[in-house]
Amino acid sequence: MRYLKFAGLALALIVACGMASIIALDRLAQPNAPDPAVFLARASNYHARIVRDNFGVPHIFGKRDADVAFGFAFAHCEEDFATIQDVALASRGQLAASEGYHAAVTDYLVHLFRVWETVNARYAKGLPADVRSVVEAYADGINYYAALHPELVKPGLLPLTGKDVVAGFVFKTPFFYGLDNVLKKLTAPAANGKAVPVGSNGVAVGPSRSADGATRLLVNSHQPYVGPVAWYEAVLESGEGWHVAGGFFPGTPFMLHGHNAHLGWANTVNEPHLADVYRLTINPRNDHQYRLDGRWRDFRIEDAAIRIKIFGPLMWTVHRDVLFAAQGPVLKTDHGVFAIRYAGMNEVRQVLQYYRLNKARNLAEWRAAMALQALPSINYVYADEKGNIGYVYNGQFPARKPGFDWKHVLPGDRSDLIWHRYLPFDKVPQIWNPKSGFVFNSNNTPFQATGASDNLKPASFPAWMGIQTNMTNRAWRALETFGADRAIGADAFRRYKFDLAYSRRSELAREIAEVVTVDPKADGDLKAAQQILRGWDFRTDRRNRGAALAVLMGMRAAPAEEGGPPGMKPLDALKQAIALLKAHFGRLDPEWGRVNRIRRGKLDLAIDGGPDVYRAVYGREQPDGTLSAQGGDTFIMFVTWDKAGKLSSESIHQFGSATLDSSSRHYADQTPLFVAMKTKPVLFTRDMLRGHIEADYRPGDRESALRH
Secondary structure (H helix, E strand, O other), X not given: OHHHHHHHHHHHHHHHHHHHHHHHXXXXXXXXXXXXXXXXXXXXXXXXXXXXXXOOOEEEEEOOHHHHHHHHHHHHHHHHHHHHHHHHHHHHOOOHHHHOHHHHHHHHHHHHOOHHHXXXXXXXXXXXXXXHHHHHHHHHHHHHHHHHOHHHOOOOOOOOOHHHHHHHHHHHHHHHHOHHHHHHHHHOOOOOOOOOOXXXXXXXXXXXXXXXXXXXXXXXXXXXXXXXXXXXXXXXXXXXXXXXXXXXXXXXXXXXXXXXXXXXXXXXXXXXXXXXXXXXXXXXXXXXXXXXXXXXXXXXXXXXEXXXXXXXXXXXXXXXXXXXXXXXXXXXXXXXXXXXXXXXXXXXXXXXXXXXXXHOOOHHHHHHHHOOOOOOOOEEEEEEOOOOEEEEEOOOOEOOOOOOOOOOOEEOOOHHHOOOOEOOHHHOOEEEOOOOOEEEEOOOOOOOOOOHHHOOOHHHOOHHHOOOOXXXXXXXXXXXXXXXXXXXXHHHHHHHHOOOEOOOOOHHHHHHHHHOOOOOOOOHHHHHHHHHHHHOOOEOOOOOOOHHHHHHHHHHHOOOOOOOOOOOOHHHHHHHHHHHHHHHHOOOOOOXXXXXXXXXXXXXXXXXXXOOOOOEEEEEEOOOOOEEEEEEEEEEEEEEEOOOOOEEEEEEOOOOOOOOOOOOOOOOOOHHHHHOOOOEEOOOOHHHHOOOEEEEEOOOOHHHHHHO
C-alpha cells in the first residue's frame, strides 16, 4: 500500500511538472507585454474633448479627424472595453486563448478567410493616408484606455494597431449577408434548430409625400441588445468636416448609419446570393491535390496555430491545416470537399467607404462613396436636405457566367466558373426619387420597395445575381401604412414606425388560417385556442389577450428570416404554445404584457410588439414561461429636414449609453422611454448641447481621464 501511495504521489508530481512545463513554454513563446508608458506618451499627440450629455451620450470634439477618432475610442472603452477587446482578439484569431475551446471555430475562420494575409498585403497600398490616420488614432485611443486600466486587459491584446481595426471589418462584413449559413450547410446540412428571426427597417419619405413638405428618414436596425454588434450612440465633430450622429459597433470608428448635417441613411440586412460553393474532385493518390481543367492542382496549405485556454493558465496550441484552391478557401466535410468563393474576399477598403460616406456632403459625393463597392452587402435607404430619397440593394455582385444554376453546388473542376470581378455600381438594384415619394426596406425583396408603378422589375436583372424575392410581415405592413398614406405628417410617420400589427398577408396569418380549420375533436384546449385565434385582431399591444397564443405559435412555426431551417408544423406549434401558457399562466389568453418583457438591471417591464412587427421585439423563453427581450428594435432615429432644409433628429436606445456598468444611471435610463415608444432629441450641434452637459473632459489628460 505504501508503494502505491508513493507511485500515486510520483505520478501527480510528474503531471504537475508536465503542466508547469507546458505553462512555462507557452509563456516563453508569447511576446513581452509592451510598456504602457509608450501608450501614455502617444496620447499627447491627440487633442480631443469628450462631452457627455444628460443621457450619457458622448459628443467628441477635435480639430482633426484623428483627434476625434482617438477621443471616441476612449469614450466607447469607458462603456464597453470588454467587448471592444474581445472584438479585436476575435479578429486576430486569438479569442480561444481567453474564452476556451468554444471560440476556436472563430479563430479558425480568421485563418480560413485569410484575414491577416489580406490586411498585411493591402493595408498600406489599399487605404489612403487619411483613412490610416483615423484607424490608427482609434487604436491609440483604445491603447491609452488600456494603459490606464491594466487590470481590465487580457494578455496579448496590446498593442492594438490600425490593422486591427481594419481586420474587424474584413472579418465581420461577409457574415451580414449570411456567409455563416453557407458554412453551416456545408458542415452540417441536416442540422436541426432554428435561427432567431431578426431584421431591420429603413424608410425615407420625400417632400411630395409629406404633409408638410419635409423629408423624413427612419433609421431602425434590429440587432442583439448586447455584444459585438450591439449599437452604441455617439456624436462626432471635427474641424475637418467629420460631423455625424448615429450608431456605432464596438471596435468601429465610423458611424455605420445615422446622419451628418446634409444627409443620412439607414441600413437593413439583405441576403442576395453572394457566395458560391464548388465541389472539388480530389486525387485518389494524393489528397493534397484537386482537379481543375483536366489536371491535378496542388492545394495551397497553411498552418492555423490556434492557442486554446484549457483552464487557468494552462494553454494548448492546436495546429490545423488550412487549404485553398483556385476558387478560395476549402472545407473538408463528411459530405465531400468544397471550395467557397464569396463577396468580400481580399477586400480591405470597408473603412474607406464608411469614412467617405460619413463625410459626404451631397448626393453626388455619397453615390461616389457607394461606387467604391467595398462593402459586400447591406441595403441603404437614403435621404438628404435637398429632398432626395433613394434605396440601394447594395452588394458586391459577382459577374457570373450565364447559363448555370449558381444557387446550387457547382462543379469545381472548371476554371470558367470562377468569377473574378463584380458588377459596377450602376448595375446594382437601386431607386432614386420615385414619383410615389417614398422608399423602404424591411429585409424584403427590392422588387417591393416603393409605389407599385415605381418598383424595380425582376426581368431587368439576370437570375444569376441571386436577388431575394421574399416578403416579411414588416414589408407588408410598410405598404399598408406608409404606402397607403399620401400625405404623411410627423405624427403618422412615428405611428407607422411603432405599428403593432401583423398583416393579413403575413406568414403568421397563413398559419392561423391553417390551424383554425383543423377539427379539434375532443380536444377542449385546441377548440378554445382556435376560438381565441379566430377573434384575435392581429395586434401585439400589451393588454392584448390573443397575442400570446398567436406569437408563441408563430415563433415555433414560421421559417427563419435569416436562412435557418423551417420550424415545426403550425398545429404542433400551437399545441406547444397551449401547453406553455397553461403551465405558466393558467390560461390560454393572458395579457401579452405578462408574457412579453424587457429586463435590464432592476427593471422588468411589459413591452408592446413582437417578432416581425414594426415595433420589433424578439424574446428568449425563460423558465417562468415569459419572453425576455434580447433583440429587435434597439437604436432608433427619426431624422427630418424641414421644407427649408433645416435638420432635426430624435433617437432612443433600448437601454442607455452605459453598456456594462450596472451602477451607472445610464445603464437603463432610456428603457422606460423605449418601452413607451418615445424618443429624446439628438443634440447635434454645440448650441443644442449647451445646458445639457453632464461631463466635460479630455482623455489625453491622464489625470482628467482618471478623475472622470
